Amino acid sequence: MAFEELKKRLEQNGYKVSVFSTGAEAADYLADSVKGVSVGLGGSMTLKEMGVEERLQANNTVFWHWNSCADPAESLRQAMTTDVYLLSANAIAEDTGEILNIDGTGNRVASSLFGHKKVYFVAGRNKVSPDYESALWRLRNVVAPKNAQRLGRNTPCAVNGDKCYDCNSPERICNALVVFYKKIRSMDAEVILVDEDLGY
Numbered sequence: 056m057a058f059e060e061l062k063k064r065l066e067q068n069g070y071k072v073s074v075f076s077t078g079a080e081a082a083d084y085l086a087d088s089v090k091g092v093s094v095g096l097g098g099s100m101t102l103k104e105m106g107v108e109e110r111l112q113a114n115n116t117v118f119w120h121w122n123s124c125a126d127p128a129e130s131l132r133q134a135m136t137t138d139v140y141l142l143s144a145n146a147i148a149e150d151t152g153e154i155l156n157i158d159g160t161g162n163r164v165a166s167s168l169f170g171h172k173k174v175y176f177v178a179g180r181n182k183v184s185p186d187y188e189s190a191l192w193r194l195r196n197v198v199a200p201k202n203a204q205r206l207g208r209n210t211p212c213a214v215n216g217d218k219c220y221d222c223n224s225p226e227r228i229c230n231a232l233v234v235f236y237k238k239i240r241s242m243d244a245e246v247i248l249v250d251e252d253l254g255y
C-alpha cells in the first residue's frame with residue numbers, strides 16, 4: 056500500500072489518515088465527508104487541481120480568496136472562522152510525520168493552527184520528503200520559488216527560478232514557517248495522502 060509507513064507515523068502523531076490513488080478519488084471522499092457546513096480554503100494549487108472548491112460548493116458555503124468572484128480580503132477574513140478548513144501540506148517528513156507549511160500572508164498557517172472544528176491537510180506524493188531537513192529544503196528551494204514565479208513577485212528566486220536567496224525583498228513570500236510535530240489539540244485534523252503528484 057502506498058504511504059504505509061508514513062500513514063503509521065501520522066496516526067501516531069494523532070491524525071486520521073486517508074489514502075487515495077488519485078486526486079479525483081480524494082475529491083470524491085471530501086465531497087462525501089464535508090456537507091452542510093462552512094468551509095475555508097487556503098491558497099493551494101493542490102486543491103485547485105483537484106477541483107475541491109467546485110465539489111464542496113454543492114453542499115457547503117465555501118470561502119476562497121482565489122475565487123474570481125470573491126472579494127479576496129473579505130474571503131480571507133471569512134475563511135478564518137469556518138467550521139472546516141482545507142489546505143495542502145507544503146512538505147511532510149516521511150521519517151517523523153512532521154508537516155511543514157510556509158506562508159507569506161499568514162492566513163493559511165493561522166487557520167491550520169486554531170479556530171475551526173476540523174482541518175484537512177491534502178498532500179500528493181511529491182510533497183513527501185525523507186526527513187525534516189529535506190522537507191525544509193523543499194519549502195525554501197522548490198515551493199517558495201515556484202509560488203513566487205506564479206504570483207509574478209519581484210524576488211530573486213522568481214527571477215532566476217532556481218533556489219532561495221533568503222531575500223529581503225518587500226515581495227518576499229516566505230515569512231513564516233509552521234511545523235506540526237503532532238496534531239494540534241484544539242481541532243480535529245485529517246491528512247489526505249494522494250498517490251499522484253499534486254501542486255508543488
Ligand code: SF4
Pocket residue numbers: 195196199200203210211212213218219220221222223224226227228229
Ligand atoms: S526568501 Fe526570498 S528568495 Fe527565498 S524563496 Fe522566499 S521569496 Fe524566494
